[in-house]
Amino acid sequence: MKRKLLLPVVLSLIISAQAIAAQGNKENGKAIYDKKCWWCHGEKGGGDGPAAKFLNPPPRDFTAGWYKFKTTPFDEITPADADIFRMISGGMNHVSIWRGMSGTSMPNWGDVLKEQERLDLVAYIKSLSGLEQPQKPSIDYKNQVKSSKESIEKGKEIFKKMCTECHGEEGKGDGTKKLKDDLGFRTWPRNFTKPWTFRVNNDPKEIYTRISNGIPGTQMPSFADPSSKKTLSDEERWHVANYVASLGNDVKKAKDDTVLKAIRLIGELPDKIDDPKWNEAEPTSFWFIPQIIAKERFFTPSLDSITARAFYNDKEISILLEWDDRTKSIPGDEKAKEIAEGDMLEDSVAVQFPVIIPEEMEKPYFGMGDSAKPVNIWQWRSGKKDSPESVKLMNANGFQKIEQRDVAKAGLKATGVYNNGTWRVVMKRALSTEEKDKDTQFVEGKYTPIAFAAWDGSNGESGSKHVMTTWYWLLLKPATSKSTYIIPLIVALIVFGGELLLVRASRK
Amino acid sequence: MKIPRLLLFVILVAISYFIFKAPGIFLKQPIPSSLIVMYMFFAVVTILLWMTSTEEGMQGLVGPIKAMIEDPSKKTLRNIVFLIVPLLAGGITYMQLRPTYEAPVELRSIHPAPPSTVKVFGKTFNLMTLENPYRKVEKEDPAKFAQLVKEGGEVYFKNCFYCHGDKLDGRGHYAHGFNPLPANFTDIGTIAQLQESFLFWRIATGGPGLPKEGAPWISAMPIWENFLTEDEVWKVILFLYNYTGYVPRSWAK
Numbered sequence: 001m002k003r004k005l006l007l008p009v010v011l012s013l014i015i016s017a018q019a020i021a022a023q024g025n026k027e028n029g030k031a032i033y034d035k036k037c038w039w040c041h042g043e044k045g046g047g048d049g050p051a052a053k054f055l056n057p058p059p060r061d062f063t064a065g066w067y068k069f070k071t072t073p074f075d076e077i078t079p080a081d082a083d084i085f086r087m088i089s090g091g092m093n094h095v096s097i098w099r100g101m102s103g104t105s106m107p108n109w110g111d112v113l114k115e116q117e118r119l120d121l122v123a124y125i126k127s128l129s130g131l132e133q134p135q136k137p138s139i140d141y142k143n144q145v146k147s148s149k150e151s152i153e154k155g156k157e158i159f160k161k162m163c164t165e166c167h168g169e170e171g172k173g174d175g176t177k178k179l180k181d182d183l184g185f186r187t188w189p190r191n192f193t194k195p196w197t198f199r200v201n202n203d204p205k206e207i208y209t210r211i212s213n214g215i216p217g218t219q220m221p222s223f224a225d226p227s228s229k230k231t232l233s234d235e236e237r238w239h240v241a242n243y244v245a246s247l248g249n250d251v252k253k254a255k256d257d258t259v260l261k262a263i264r265l266i267g268e269l270p271d272k273i274d275d276p277k278w279n280e281a282e283p284t285s286f287w288f289i290p291q292i293i294a295k296e297r298f299f300t301p302s303l304d305s306i307t308a309r310a311f312y313n314d315k316e317i318s319i320l321l322e323w324d325d326r327t328k329s330i331p332g333d334e335k336a337k338e339i340a341e342g343d344m345l346e347d348s349v350a351v352q353f354p355v356i357i358p359e360e361m362e363k364p365y366f367g368m369g370d371s372a373k374p375v376n377i378w379q380w381r382s383g384k385k386d387s388p389e390s391v392k393l394m395n396a397n398g399f400q401k402i403e404q405r406d407v408a409k410a411g412l413k414a415t416g417v418y419n420n421g422t423w424r425v426v427m428k429r430a431l432s433t434e435e436k437d438k439d440t441q442f443v444e445g446k447y448t449p450i451a452f453a454a455w456d457g458s459n460g461e462s463g464s465k466h467v468m469t470t471w472y473w474l475l476l477k478p479a480t481s482k483s484t485y486i487i488p489l490i491v492a493l494i495v496f497g498g499e500l501l502l503v504r505a506s507r508k
Numbered sequence: 509m510k511i512p513r514l515l516l517f518v519i520l521v522a523i524s525y526f527i528f529k530a531p532g533i534f535l536k537q538p539i540p541s542s543l544i545v546m547y548m549f550f551a552v553v554t555i556l557l558w559m560t561s562t563e564e565g566m567q568g569l570v571g572p573i574k575a576m577i578e579d580p581s582k583k584t585l586r587n588i589v590f591l592i593v594p595l596l597a598g599g600i601t602y603m604q605l606r607p608t609y610e611a612p613v614e615l616r617s618i619h620p621a622p623p624s625t626v627k628v629f630g631k632t633f634n635l636m637t638l639e640n641p642y643r644k645v646e647k648e649d650p651a652k653f654a655q656l657v658k659e660g661g662e663v664y665f666k667n668c669f670y671c672h673g674d675k676l677d678g679r680g681h682y683a684h685g686f687n688p689l690p691a692n693f694t695d696i697g698t699i700a701q702l703q704e705s706f707l708f709w710r711i712a713t714g715g716p717g718l719p720k721e722g723a724p725w726i727s728a729m730p731i732w733e734n735f736l737t738e739d740e741v742w743k744v745i746l747f748l749y750n751y752t753g754y755v756p757r758s759w760a761k
Contacts, residue, residue, distance in 0.1 A: 039665035039674070051665040096684030105681045107674045258611050258687075289685030292670060293730045299670070361614045363725045365716060370725070447612055470686055471726055473611050484605045492598030499590045506577045 024081075024116075029124025032117055040105065045128040047183075055105050056300040058185050065129030066182075066216040069200050071138035074213045074222035078134040084122045088113075093201040095304075096254065096287060103197045103304075139212055141205050145238035147245065155243025158236050162223065163244075167192065171247045174326040174421030178339045182217045186341055188302055189220070191324055191421070195248040197304065202248060207241035251283050252307055252324070260284040260450060261477045262310035262317060269311050269318040273417050273424050278320055281309035286452060288323075288467035293367055294399060298465035302326060302456045306349075306469070312476050317442050318428045319474075321349050321452070328418040329457030332385030336458065345457035348466075349416075349425050350379040352451040353440040353474075355395065363449050366471045368396040376440045380414040380425050382457070389416060391427075395438060399464065410439055442476060450474040513568030517559060524551035540613050545604075616688065616723035619701070623719075628712040629738045638705035640742050640756075653746075660747030663740045671728065676751055686728040693752050700754040707745050707756075711736075 033041075040059035042048040047061030060067070069087055070079035086092070090100050090108020100107040109118060145151050159171070168174035171192035179187045195202035200210075211232070214222030223232040232240065263281050270277040286308070290301040306323040329347045330336045337344055354364045355374045364373035374397045383389040391414040393405040410433050416425035433439040442448065453468040455461040511519075528547050532538025539547070560566045576582050576589065626633050645653045664672075671690040673680040678692030691698045699707060709717070715727025732741060749756055 036674075039661065039669070049665065050662040051669060054666065054670065097679050097689075098681050098684055099679075100681065105670065105674070107681075109675075112675055112677075259609050261609055287685045289682040292682065293728055295734065361612070361723070362720065365725045366728075370716070373725075470728065475609055477609060478607070480607055484602070484607065487605055488598040488602035491601040492594040495597040496590070496594040499593065503577060506574070 024119035024121070024123030026120070026123045026127050028117070029120035029122070032113065032121055033124055036109070036113075037121070045125065051105070054299040056185065057104050057181075057187065058183070059106070061183065062125050062128040064182075064217070065131055068215045068217060069210075070213060070216070071209055072134045072213070073136050073139055074225050076134050076136040077216070078131050080134055080138050081119075081122050081126075083138075084125060085118055088118050088121055093196060093198055095196050101199045103199065139209060141208070143234055143238070144205065144208075145235060145242065147204060147242040151239045151242045152246050154236075155239035155241070155246075158232065158240045159243050162230055162232065162240070166219070168326070168421045170420045171244065172324050172326065172421030174324075176339070177219075178341075179219045181219070186300075187218050188326060191326070192244050192247040193249040193324070194252055194305075195245075196253055202245050204238070204241040204245045207244050208237055211237045211241060252285055252305055254285040254287045254305055257284065258286070258472045259447075260308050260310055260472065260474045262312045262319075262474060263477060264444075264479055265311050265313045267313065269313055269316055269428065273320070273415065273426050277311075278309055281311055281320070283307050283309050283322075284472075286469045286472055288452070288454065288469060290467050291367075291453075291464055294464065296464045298461065300459070301461075301467045302459040303454050303467045306452050306454060308452070310474065312431065312442070312444075314431075316428060316430050317476070318426060319351065321351070321425045321427070322422060323349065323454055324422050325418075325454075325456055326421060327456065327458035328423075329382060330385055331457070340458035342460045345455070345460075345462045346384060347382040347418075347423060347457045348379060348455040349423065350377050350453045351427065352377050352453070354449050355438060355440055357440065357443070357446055357448050363471060365398070366451055367468075368399045368402075371397050371401070373397075376438075378412055378414065378427055378429070380416055380427065382416060382418070382423075389414075405438065410435070444476045445478045446476070448474045448476075512572070513559060513565060514572050517555060517569060520555045521548075521552060524548065524555070538613070614723065614726075616726075617721040618688075618697075619706075620719050620722040622706055622709050626709050626713065626717075628733045631738075633705075633708070635705045635709055638708060640704040640708075640745060642742050642746055643704065643756075656743055657746050657750045660740075660743035660745070661751070663736065663744040664747050667732070667735065668744070676748065687726060688723075690728070693748050693754075696754075699748055699752065699756070702757055704742075704745050704756045707748070708741060711741050711744070712738075 038049050040049045040051045041062060045062035047059045052059050066077060067079040067084060070083040072078060072080055089110035091110050093102045095102050166175040166177055166189040173189040173191040175189055181187045191197060200206045212224040214220055221228060221230060223230055223237055261282050285305055287305055288303050290298045303323060303325060306321060309320045311318050325347060327339055328336060329344050331344050331346060353376045355376050364370055364375050369375035374395050377394040377396055379392040381390045391407050391412055393407045393410055393412050395403045395405060412429045414425060414427040416423055431442040449471045451469050451471050453466050455466045525548060528539055528544045559569055576586050622635050624636055626635055642656050645656060670680045670682045672678055672693060676693040678690045683690050693699050712733045714731035715729040716724050716731060718724040718727060
């Protein structure tokens with residue numbers, strides 16, 4: 001009898017304890033904030049900590065009282081406590097090992113701060129702008145339309161009408177507008193083909209939440225607001241959410257495999273960028289990081305990854321580089337100027353190889369080589385309004401010692417096309433050249449270090465301000481030789497023969 | 509219960525294989541497969557030598573095999589085994605010969621021996637005797653020390669966090685673009701093992717300041733002599749230890 005009574009009592013105790021805990025303690029929250037958060041969000045929560053000027057998007061200004069990723073409806077400025085708690089905890093999405101808010105510097109605190117500590121932080125942060133509890137409940141998902149071919153089709157039509165001006169024809173965030181947030185910082189609309197860059201994630205429920213509630217403080221509007229010109233019905237919002245969720249393209253995500261394999265072709269290499277033959281080459285993607293190592297450093301990149309494919313035959317190698325860039329930067333072009341940030345320069349991409357392919361692991365320094373070991377750099381530039389695209393060939397012993405070389409003599413060619421938010425550039429050169437001590441000589445089967453760099457001219461990138469990668473590998477993949485199949489067969493036969501001998505021996 | 513010798517042999521071989529594989533599975537630092545083949549060869553030979561060192565052991569091992577071949581009642585078993593063994597041998601050979609295109613393994617020494625002196629900030633520092641000039645303030649004037657730590661924190665959050673992480677865990681928002689990853693200061697394998705003079709050398713001279721065994725050509729660690737003052741380097745070191753709660757190794761230990 002007694003035992004039966006105990007359970008409900010204990011349960012109700014736990015529940016009431018949780019209710020108290022859910023309040024969070026402001027003072028405790030402040031103590032944690034002053035150790036962990038002020039560096040970015042500022043001593044008084046103004047979003048102006050010492051780290052702030054290195055960050056885009058900037059850290060949230062907690063005194064302003066708006067939160068981007070909330071579940072309360074568009075006409076309720078106050079987020080639910082659970083919304084703030086969730087954004088502090090993080091881990092909803094990730095880019096490689098980064099588990100904070102994707103595409104920002106806001107870390108996930110779920111792994112180092114206890115639940116209670118995070119609740120305390122919620123209480124403290126809210127107090128910075130005097131936020132109370134929301135008057136309206138969070139939106140619900142009871143009318144969710146499950147994703148289906150029809151729903152995605154319908155969503156696509158709505159998307160074309162409502163979203164492309166900012167998010168681009170194919171959803172790569174390559175809109176036609178220059179967007180700033182309420183504080184005047186440049187914002188880049190999300191690229192839906194890269195779901196790992198979503199601040200929350202691309203679950204249709206999350207997308208539906210963003211579409212319904214908007215993203216406060218930014219130009220991402222609410223499509224549930226009946227007073228706006230852009231209202232969508234509940235059902236329409238689900239269709240478009242399903243469509244957006246279907247756009248993810250995993251090829252663009254860098255994997256653990258860091259070897260770009262050039263495939264051997266018999267005969268000519270594809271000449272045109274849009275040759276369907278390119279689909280037969282294996283894509284390998286790499287993460288870009290901004291150049292934050294040597295002067296002048298650069299902290300506000302807009303490009304985050306590059307995908308490469310390669311073919312070779314007995315004479316030449318051809319590399320296709322593909323990267324999403326929200327802006328086609330053509331200096332001199334009026335339309336391009338409208339969406340550019342500051343002075344516009346050309347877009348550009350480069351690949352780098354050691355001049356001498358190392359036999360051991362010792363390579364040139366990944367940032368443009370070093371005094372002992374030079375690198376070969378092939379750079380393509382998009383061109384200006386009245387000058388065409390161009391190619392440069394450089395040899396560098398570090399970024400201060402660069403030698404410009406003759407492109408034609410080395411036989412280096414490159415050409416590029418921009419389409420709906422993606423650049424595709426093909427670079428081509430002979431496997432071996434005359435100046436063997438100056439040009440990388442490609443050899444089948446040899447692991448060749450390769451690194452990439454790119455410049456978004458509409459994002460103020462030029463010179464040392466660009467995105468780059470560390471060393472990865474290019475391999476001219478040899479065709480598998482016949483002996484790979486024959487030798488195992490012979491081994492199996494020999495072992496079998498041995499067994500027969502054993503049996504015969506034992507019979508004697 | 510006595511384990512049959514043949515089974516014991518199989519178990520021991522399996523255990524050694526697992527031991528050689530473990531670093532790859534748990535620490536993501538796999539031993540190259542060519543080395544594993546060599547290690548396994550020695551392991552099998554050692555186990556065989558040990559198990560056949562006595563006559564009884566030899567019998568226990570060879571007996572069941574002999575019985576299988578000779579005993580007519582075990583014919584089906586024999587046929588099955590005789591089919592599987594050549595297939596296995598062929599299969600293993602194929603796996604060995606089959607071209608794989610994984611990235612070559614690159615080993616580097618994480619904490620190579622520092623030079624005895626280092627020339628930075630226009631001076632020569634003797635790393636054998638160098639100490640953090642601010643360390644003594646910790647006891648003499650705690651309030652001033654707290655201020656120094658805070659200043660070090662500002663250096664960190666203007667210069668280091670995007671690689672080494674807001675949580676000092678080596679996972680800043682740009683860390684994933686680098687190999688090797690930025691050092692994780694909360695791990696007991698980094699600053700907890702080191703003297704402040706070692707950190708001073710590493711921070712001032714960065715990746716390119718490493719000796720060859722540290723693979724300076726891939727370390728993304730910047731040369732901070734170019735960006736920070738000597739003072740700022742000492743302060744950021746104070747911050748690293750203060751935030752993580754570790755104490756620097758001293759000469760005494």
